[in-house]
Amino acid sequence: DTGVSQDPRHKITKRGQNVTFRCDPISEHNRLYWYRQTLGQGPEFLTYFQNEAQLEKSRLLSDRFSAERPKGSFSTLEIQRTEQGDSAMYLCASSLARQGIWGNTIYFGEGSWLTVV
């Protein structure tokens, strides 16, 4: 396994610009998650996919945020018209969900830092 990889690792953008983050999960992992983490806080759930289907979205995910997983492999998280409050680390995680198995471990990438200036 090469692990969960995220790109870019760091992004500085001006307020009002759009940004896109990419996540490549561990191969064969069918579930993919996006979280947001600010300094001194734990990860906050944004959304998750089972294969290509987006099954749940947090109320934190405003209409400026959109996530896709078009072929059930990599995923993208786009933020439109960025605001300073969007500055955070965006974490991607993946897991292999199997029927009847509880408590699957989710594996995190190293995160993508976003700074909006």
Add this chain to the structure above:
Amino acid sequence: GNSVTQMEGPVTLSEEAFLTINCTYTATGYPSLFWYVQYPGEGLQLLLKATKADDKGSNKGFEATYRKETTSFHLEKGSVQVSDSAVYFCALSDRTSGTYKYIFGTGTRLKVLA
């Protein structure tokens, strides 16, 4: 709704001291419980987990026991090292509540001094 509460940090200990980081949870069903660790500039790594009541998770000298009666999953280590300095997150996943998302606590920073 489901939630996780952790003790506030930072926790500062001398090397070889005993560590306890408290974690309690609220869940409507029967959650699985996790401890993750985050080193500076990195993502979260699984430290240990327990999927049912009375299970004990252990790894790298860390242990935590799933206590349903007290809704707790406290992290312990008998003798900490400087290399254990990191932020520790308690988390739960409660499939029986109809969601597969994981809920994390706010984290507890541990500093171990040589």
